[in-house]
Amino acid sequence: MNVSEFHADLRAWLDENDLTPGPDHSLEGHVQQFGRVCAALYEADWMRYGWPVAAGGLGGPAMLRAVVGEEVVGRGLAEPGPYSMLEVLAPTMIDYAPPELAAEMVPRLLSGREQWCQGFSEPGSGSDLASLSTRATPDGDNWIINGQKVWTSFAQYSTRCVLLTRTAPGHDGITAFFVDMDAPGITVRPLRTMHGVDEFCEVYFDDVVVPAERMLGRPGDGWRLAMDLLPFERSTCFWQRIAYLYSRLDRLIAETTAVDDAALGEAYLALHTLRCRSRATQHRLAGGTRLGPDTSIDKVLLATAEQKLFDTARDLLPGTIELDESSWRTEFLYSRAATIYGGTSEIQRNIIARRLLDLGKE
Amino acid sequence: MTTAMDAASIALLEETLRKTMATTSGAELDGALAELGWVEMLSEDPDLAIPLVFRLLGETGSHASVLNDVILETIGGLPGGTPPMPYTGGSWVIWERSERDGNPVLGGLPLREVPGGELMRVGEARRALAWWLVGSARAMLALARQHALDRVQFGKPIAAFQAVRHRLAETLVAIEGAEATLTAPAVGSPDLSSMLAKAAAGKAALTAAKHCQQVLGGVGFTAEHDLHRHIERVLVLDGLLGTARELTRRVGGGLRARRSAPRLVQL
Numbered sequence: 001m002n003v004s005e006f007h008a009d010l011r012a013w014l015d016e017n018d019l020t021p022g023p024d025h026s027l028e029g030h031v032q033q034f035g036r037v038c039a040a041l042y043e044a045d046w047m048r049y050g051w052p053v054a055a056g057g058l059g060g061p062a063m064l065r066a067v068v069g070e071e072v073v074g075r076g077l078a079e080p081g082p083y084s085m086l087e088v089l090a091p092t093m094i095d096y097a098p099p100e101l102a103a104e105m106v107p108r109l110l111s112g113r114e115q116w117c118q119g120f121s122e123p124g125s126g127s128d129l130a131s132l133s134t135r136a137t138p139d140g141d142n143w144i145i146n147g148q149k150v151w152t153s154f155a156q157y158s159t160r161c162v163l164l165t166r167t168a169p170g171h172d173g174i175t176a177f178f179v180d181m182d183a184p185g186i187t188v189r190p191l192r193t194m195h196g197v198d199e200f201c202e203v204y205f206d207d208v209v210v211p212a213e214r215m216l217g218r219p220g221d222g223w224r225l226a227m228d229l230l231p232f233e234r235s236t237c238f239w240q241r242i243a244y245l246y247s248r249l250d251r252l253i254a255e256t257t258a259v260d261d262a263a264l265g266e267a268y269l270a271l272h273t274l275r276c277r278s279r280a281t282q283h284r285l286a287g288g289t290r291l292g293p294d295t296s297i298d299k300v301l302l303a304t305a306e307q308k309l310f311d312t313a314r315d316l317l318p319g320t321i322e323l324d325e326s327s328w329r330t331e332f333l334y335s336r337a338a339t340i341y342g343g344t345s346e347i348q349r350n351i352i353a354r355r356l357l358d359l360g361k362e
Numbered sequence: 363m364t365t366a367m368d369a370a371s372i373a374l375l376e377e378t379l380r381k382t383m384a385t386t387s388g389a390e391l392d393g394a395l396a397e398l399g400w401v402e403m404l405s406e407d408p409d410l411a412i413p414l415v416f417r418l419l420g421e422t423g424s425h426a427s428v429l430n431d432v433i434l435e436t437i438g439g440l441p442g443g444t445p446p447m448p449y450t451g452g453s454w455v456i457w458e459r460s461e462r463d464g465n466p467v468l469g470g471l472p473l474r475e476v477p478g479g480e481l482m483r484v485g486e487a488r489r490a491l492a493w494w495l496v497g498s499a500r501a502m503l504a505l506a507r508q509h510a511l512d513r514v515q516f517g518k519p520i521a522a523f524q525a526v527r528h529r530l531a532e533t534l535v536a537i538e539g540a541e542a543t544l545t546a547p548a549v550g551s552p553d554l555s556s557m558l559a560k561a562a563a564g565k566a567a568l569t570a571a572k573h574c575q576q577v578l579g580g581v582g583f584t585a586e587h588d589l590h591r592h593i594e595r596v597l598v599l600d601g602l603l604g605t606a607r608e609l610t611r612r613v614g615g616g617l618r619a620r621r622s623a624p625r626l627v628q629l
Contacts, residue, residue: 003629063629070629239629249623262607265614268623269565272558276542279627300535352534353527357507362522 007067010046017044019077025327027197031115031157034082037072038112047110050236055094056107061286062236069240073247080244081199082115082154087237089116089162092229096216097178105160105178117181119149119163119203120226126151127347129164130223134205136165136175143167143177143215145185145208151341155181155188155201163205164222174222178214185209195333231291233342234298235282241302242275245309248331252309256316267312270305277301293355296348303338303345310335367410376414383424388472389460391426400428404435408486413544416490420497423591425471427459429602432490437482446479447487450601450608454479469594473602484603485556491599492544492556492563498599499537499563499570502592506530506574509581520577529573536566546627554616555626557609564606567596 019040021033041047050065051057069087073080090109093102108114125132134147145165155161158181167175181188185208190198217225249267256264281298285291310332314321321329339345353359367375375398382394395415403411412432419425433445444456458472467473507530510521520526540562548555571593575582582589600606617623 007628066629246623246625253617253621253623259618261614261618262611263614264617265561265610265612268613268617269558269561269610271623272626273539273543273562275625276546276627277539279546279629280542282629297535297538300532301539346528349528349531350524352531353521356534357527357530359507359510359521359527359530360519362524362527 003061003063003067006049006064007071010068010071013044013046014071014075014077021077027199028157030079031082031154034078035112035115037078038086038110041068041072042107042111051090051106051110052094054099055090055102056110062232063282063286066236066239066282069236070243073240074243076247080241082157083240084233084237085116085118085154086110087240088229088233089118091232092162092216092225093178095228096176096221096225098213101178101213108159114159115154115157116160116162117152117155117158117201117203119152119155119161119179121151122148123150127344129226130171130174132164132166132174134163134165136167136177136210138167138212139209141212143210143212145177145179145205145210147205149203149205150191150200152188152201152203153199155203156190156198161203162216164226167219171223172220174226175219176216176222176225177210178216179208179210183208183210194336195330197330197334230295230343231285234295235278235285235291238278238298238302239282241306242271242278245271245306246275248313249309252313252316258316258318260316263312263315267305267309270301270308274298274301274305293351296343296351296356299343300345300348300352306335306338367407372410372414376418379415379418380422383418383422387424388426391424392428392459395426395428401431401441404428404431408432408435412486412490413493416493417497417500420494420499420592420595421501423498423501423588423595425595427457427472429487429490430457430459432487433482433484436484436486445482446476447484447603448479448481449473449475449603450605455602468598469591471595471598473598483553485553488556488560488603489544491603492540492559495560495563495567495596495599496537496541496544498592498596499533499540499567502567502570502574502589502596503530503533503537505587505589505592506533506577506582509578513579526577529577533566533570533573536569540566548626549628550624550626554613554624557604557613558626560604561606561609561613564596564600564609568600568606571596 019037038047045058046068048058049060050062053059069083072078073083086109090106093106109116120129122132122134136143136145161179161181163177163179165175165177167173185206187204189202191200191202192198193200249271277298281295313328314332317328320326321332383391386394415428430444434443439445444459446454446456449455454476455473456476458474461472465472510526511519513520543559543562578589581587
């Protein structure tokens with residue numbers, strides 16, 4: 001399928017079908033709106049392109065999904081946060097879940113009937129993810145899970161969790177499960193954060209029973225699953241975040257009365273550079289290249305551009321962030337996390353130094 | 363040089379060019395490039411010729427007056443001419459096709475200030491300079507990387523220190539970002555995308571100069587080490603047809619005028 005024709009058809013459809021969000025700007029409202037948008041787009045097939053037929057999709061290249069994400073997020077129909085979970089977790093399920101499980105579950109996610117979350121980070125395992133200690137122990141046909149996750153986005157709205165657990169020592173001892181969030185023994189506590197949106201949660205697991213057929217891959221495949229997820233996070237998923245950032249730059253240009261062409265130009269140059277890089281990355285992926293440490297460059301460019309954009313907004317809309325309770329404040333504050341989540345900028349630079357520049361060990 | 367070359371012939375051509383540039387520079391290199399068919403290649407396959415030749419000028423640290431040819435090709439000027447080009451600060455320069463004694467230009471590029479010139483389309487020339495800057499930045503990164511691996515202090519290569527590693531990583535990020543602006547097919551305004559490409563490349567080259575100079579420490583400050591040649595080169599090339607700073611500001615003015623940020627590349 002021709003990507004630009006698909007894009008044009010999608011634009012035309014979105015012009016005809018109004019999915020503008022309602023007045024509820026709470027986090028719950030955002031999650032509901034995303035579900036509404038997914039349902040409509042799934043019904044009209046847009047949400048099914050770029051996903052394999054075996055998982056309820058209509059096939060075609062992953063770039064079609066990126067185009068849908070760009071339009072949905074760029075038009076402000078849905079927030080990039082909840083959307084990113086779909087983009088990251090559906091491919092993981094397709095690649096690692098037993099085929100019948102993926103066929104049953106993925107359509108629920110794509111059609112907006114469910115929201116899923118990703119249980120990776122732990123209080124003691126942030127940058128050093130491989131040190132995670134949430135334990136899964138075999139018990140007949142089940143596994144029993146005990147431990148604690150943190151920074152689990154949207155856990156309070158999620159029906160399922162892609163969870164990393166420890167089943168043996170070392171990188172090879174990490175095992176992933178697809179866990180029902182209503183299973184007995186799971187407690188979710190949203191974290192209060194500086195931007196005032198309780199997106200991130202702590203999730204506690206006390207003797208949670210998970211059937212063995214809910215294992216993703218085989219025992220010990222968890223680390224590979226986590227690494228394989230990065231190319232999705234940093235291709236189709238980044239493309240929608242870039243669309244979001246462009247929409248905020250448009251808004252800034254419209255709202256500012258300050259005349260500071262250098263600052264506007266710099267923010268735009270950072271976004272343009274990022275967009276060009278992301279385009280190249282997605283074309284490499286489409287051409288069959290296996291994405292790896294090279295996507296650390298995309299991550300650094302994204303985090304840098306996002307903070308530059310919101311720093312510029314603070315400069316060119318003087319007082320707005322400090323004196324008004326507007327979305328500029330929330331989004332400015334959230335942008336402070338861009339160099340932290342999804343692998344800190346320091347970790348990305350370590351990877352670039354070691355794997356791309358071949359500088360040897362630290 | 364012919365059009366529609368396959369990958370193997372392009373690799374061979376690149377090797378030939380690289381070797382030629384490693385041993386010749388200036389008017390002598392102009393002659394060698396002419397023999398290799400530079401002018402024909404420029405008119406028949408500019409999308410191959412410009413990135414290849416200009417990137418290699420940067421990587422090898424050599425120079426030739428080929429920017430003239432790119433501009434003449436764009437404006438339909440007579441071969442062999444030296445059209446005045448805008449330089450930062452409102453001045454104009456020509457890129458002379460022969461060397462002269464007493465050239466005061468930093469790093470010895472044969473530029474000469476002239477009283478004025480005519481405004482002309484320089485999009486393609488900006489892209490060419492951007493490729494040159496990216497090539498120079500890669501050359502600086504290669505020098506600094508090697509030094510970091512070779513230089514031992516406190517009993518280990520300085521490449522083992524995170525502060526050093528992160529500077530080099532930042533340099534690579536800047537270079538790869540700039541190169542992406544050059545390889546992405548632009549939809550819409552070619553002038554705007556070439557301004558952005560030169561701004562990104564100029565910025566990347568200045569970033570490389572700063573970080574690589576620091577990583578190379580004292581030896582990078584000596585005349586015998588090659589680093590200073592690349593640093594001088596990028597300082598001069600950044601100023602030609604607009605510095606990264608000037609172009610960025612001009613782009614920002616354009617955004618205010620049109621009241622939105624154009625999405626210049628699509629999937």
